[in-house]
Amino acid sequence: MHGWIIIDKPLGPGSTQVVSAVKRALREGGYGKHKVGHGGTLDPLASGVLPVAIGEATKLAGRMLDASKRYDFTIRFGTQTDTLDLEGKVIAESAVRPTLAAVEAVLARFTGPIEQVPPAYSALKVDGERAYDLARKGEEVVLATRKVTIYDLKILPGTGRGTGEAGGGGSPCNATAVDANTPLHHPADGPPPRAGEELDEITLSAFVSKGTYIRSLARDIALALGTVGHVTMLRRTKAGPFTLESAISLDKLAELGKGHALEETLLPLGAGLDDIPALSLDPDQAGRLRKGLRLIGFAADDGLGFATLDDVPVALVETEGGETRVVRGFNLE
Numbered sequence: 001m002h003g004w005i006i007i008d009k010p011l012g013p014g015s016t017q018v019v020s021a022v023k024r025a026l027r028e029g030g031y032g033k034h035k036v037g038h039g040g041t042l043d044p045l046a047s048g049v050l051p052v053a054i055g056e057a058t059k060l061a062g063r064m065l066d067a068s069k070r071y072d073f074t075i076r077f078g079t080q081t082d083t084l085d086l087e088g089k090v091i092a093e094s095a096v097r098p099t100l101a102a103v104e105a106v107l108a109r110f111t112g113p114i115e116q117v118p119p120a121y122s123a124l125k126v127d128g129e130r131a132y133d134l135a136r137k138g139e140e141v142v143l144a145t146r147k148v149t150i151y152d153l154k155i156l157p158g159t160g161r162g163t164g165e166a167g168g169g170g171s172p173c174n175a176t177a178v179d180a181n182t183p184l185h186h187p188a189d190g191p192p193p194r195a196g197e198e199l200d201e202i203t204l205s206a207f208v209s210k211g212t213y214i215r216s217l218a219r220d221i222a223l224a225l226g227t228v229g230h231v232t233m234l235r236r237t238k239a240g241p242f243t244l245e246s247a248i249s250l251d252k253l254a255e256l257g258k259g260h261a262l263e264e265t266l267l268p269l270g271a272g273l274d275d276i277p278a279l280s281l282d283p284d285q286a287g288r289l290r291k292g293l294r295l296i297g298f299a300a301d302d303g304l305g306f307a308t309l310d311d312v313p314v315a316l317v318e319t320e321g322g323e324t325r326v327v328r329g330f331n332l333e
Helices: 015-028 055-065 100-110 131-136 214-224 250-258 269-273 283-290
Strands: 003-009 036-038 046-054 069-077 079-081 090-093 112-116 146-155 199-208 229-239 278-280 303-309 312-320 323-329
Touching: 003 015, 003 055, 003 250, 003 269, 015 036, 015 046, 015 250, 036 055, 046 055, 055 269, 055 312, 069 214, 100 146, 100 199, 100 214, 112 214, 199 214, 199 229, 214 229, 269 303, 269 312, 283 303, 283 312, 283 323, 303 323
Parallel strands: 046 229, 079 229, 278 303
Antiparallel strands: 003 046, 036 046, 069 199, 069 229, 079 090, 112 146, 146 199, 303 312, 312 323
């Protein structure tokens, strides 16, 4: 069992709890003891794609943390919380509500390279302590601005919900979490917002670089619109190469574990490396790499490569100036 299981994480459990669920499924399925790790934290109030690495794939979990990701998220306008999501207490309010046109116009300012201040309630460390621990103690948390990239940012069609004060077309949304299987817009909520109608909320889709905080992005978009806001729904739809298409629920995970059928959902170790070229080795070359030795004159372009021997992963390698060295070796034969 060396590879990836992609979980569609529901609201409620944290990422470490999902890792524990995978370990339990492996144990109940009689697969023996394996290393298990996740490729990117999702908060309890977030749902969606959580890649879980098993066995030798855990050596690639760090690469998954650095991968770009896509999220759908809903901004509720008019209130800002200290956590920037549903979990916190209200710290600011505004009567201003933006129109759909105003939201569309402001998104360009948040597309491309931007700078953002992470949320005070985050796992970043300040003087050796987690920022959220300091914030919960009531201490002031000052985090440095960081540079991130928003590759794509758009409104999901039909997701805005209006106040009903400018001609109807929707009802206010209660600030409650949206289940992973709940459509982002309901016909019962009325038609999508009309031109000039003020919005209580809007749902956006963002494709972002590593280190991007969606809660900070939502905060800053609301401020740019002359109001305040917080995230009421956050769903990750893609992490690196993995999407919801290959994800399974925790219930399905447990079912496969008890049925000794986890192989049905296990993706190969190399599935996490589909963005880099595969390199075929001969036995002598594979033997040298497994010993940590370099290959001289190996026919490969400069950069990373996924080296295999007869489709068996040998190493993640890097080639530069005609020399190929091991970045991560895999103990598979």
